[in-house]
Amino acid sequence: MSAREALEAVAGDCTLLPALPVSGETDGPLGWKGYGASRRSAAERTGETESVVCATARIGGVDVVALSFEFGFLGGSIGEVTGDRIVAAHAHAREYRLPVVTLVATGGSRMQEGIRALSQLQRVAAQIVLTRDAGLPQLTVLRDPTTGGGWATLGAGADMILAMPAAQVAFAGSRVRPPEADPAAYTAEAQLAAGHIDAVVPQRELPGELALRLRLLTSPRPADPAPPPHALGVTDLPSSGWDAVARARAPRRPRADAYLDAYFTSRAEVAGDRCGGRDTGMRCGFGFHDGRTVAYAAQCGTATRPAGYRTAARLIRLADRLGIPVLTLVDTPGAANDASAEQAGAGSAIAELFTVVASARVPLTTLVIGEGGSGGALALAAPGNTWATPDSYFSVIAPELAAAILKRPPSATGPTADELRIRPQDLVELGFLRGLVTKSA
CATH class of the missing domain: 3.90.226.10 (2-enoyl-CoA Hydratase; Chain A, domain 1)
Known part of the structure; x- marks a missing residue:
């Protein structure tokens, strides 16, 4: 499922946020031979100019800022321009007081940009903190795969974490794990059992589940205490x-x-x-x-x-x-x-x-x-x-x-x-x- 398909599957009234133009003519900050050509090929194949699409959208009647990753674009990897887009999306969310929903599908940081790509995780973490401090909820949906820095920031750093069934969810991607590692330990279901995510949700149920959670976290919040529930058991008091x-x-x-x-x-x-x-x-x-x-x-x-x-x-x-x-x-x-x-x-x-x-x-x-x-x-x-x-x-x-x-x-x-x-x-x-x-x- 492409980034836009994933977004359209859960949201309506999507409007893309303005994106800075991306140059595909150079081989990036490291001068990685063939990187520019790889970017151009990925753009032709996916119709995107980067690995993340950012938009305002409406989910279950709640206006949100949504980020959706395009795994077909260099494995959904996070590079400098990806970081720029995430920073801009969070800034927009804070300016307009909107919750942030991120649909993650990434293999992690982009190899062809080296440390410049890796350092984007610090930028992303800073945005998560700023949005959190602004009192805005952040929800993440883990698609297949969600590994590396994408899991360790946008994924695990959210207030509520949902995952698609059987999605690969782990810090270690499939090519860097120990050869004897059990693949089942790197799944959404394993992360749920270990207490790292909140729910595994089938695709057909995802729009309703996201809508409910967004409404719960954004509804009016009176300052008075919740009343205690009524008793459901016996009514007479114990004698001893x-x-x-x-x-x-x-x-x-x-x-x-x-x-x-x-x-x-x-x-x-x-x-x-x-x-x-x-x-x-x-x-x-x-x-x-x-x-x-x-x-x-x-x-x-x-x-x-x-x-x-x-x-x-x-x-x-x-x-x-x-x-x-x-x-x-x-x-x-x-x-x-x-x-x-x-x-x-x-x-x-x-x-x-x-x-x-x-x-x-x-x-x-x-x-x-x-x-x-x-x-x-x-x-x-x-x-x-x-x-x-x-x-x-x-x-x-x-x-x-x-x-x-x-x-x-x-x-x-x-x-x-x-x-x-x-x-x-x-x-x-x-x-x-x-x-x-x-x-x-």
Whole structure:
């Protein structure tokens, strides 16, 4: 698929941005013999004068600046003129307050321009930062292939990253990998499993997926906090601390997915911590609630892993930059504490999330929907705006572990739970919770 075909497949009302004339008569900054002829041949074959096409376009009712790579033009490689066009496109986006959508298909930096081509990655990175600092969202679609500097800047540097099925996505291109390397490790699917991209989207679904994400990230952003969801489970309050624990651990109790489905009319997830990890027990993304966009980070009842905390931190940082309020759902027995979790940096991941929550400028709302297990749950809680359902509890540590630490017999677990005052009504009285939520009318 050509650059223009890829653009037209997802966007309408495309208008090319003005492009500086390109000279194909010289052999470039290195005097690379035959380079000028190769450029002329590529132009004749593709109808383009460079490896990227830049335009204003409309996707799902949202005006954007779109960049689409032409792989047929010298492998979609990035040279000086490519860099010039990317710089100009981002400057246009900032001037007119438009999000940036990049459809990448590139083998990386252009060999025939040497270090002058490689240095374009610094220019591109600077534009990504300037556009990010301007509060404008950046979305990327990874086509086949996306390798080298294109992946390491325009690809991995975007706020949301979508990829085409089976696309080659890697820093190392196919000709420079170790001969024994498994090709499956260099695919979009492998990058998704490793937490580096947000979704793999078939071509037929791509226009709708891009449109939804753009609407979510550009809709009006009221400054007031998101309201807590209504309770979906029991309505009466627990009679004892251990009763509260039993309710929160009940297998049939409503979990995060039920709350998210009831709260949002539509939503789009971000997945992975961009550091090589993905925790399926943490749902993060953006959704529409009563016509406004709300970001969410929701624990799903499992022990949260370091990748889950980092993904939540990534989500809250993005929402904070875009001015979008955040809803968090707390439901975990605690942070994962196995050896692999420690090796993956459980402590630093939790510390990062505590810091991100403490420094957020947008309002955060938290609803405890099940277990609130120690610091692994508290890291996701909004100070001063945390609510709870009747089938939840929050504790400094699980009552069984508290009894063990205090050298009490197992039979003392129930009384210990009472002493800890972990029932939701106790937590309101102690000033930790702002209040309890009930079922909707």
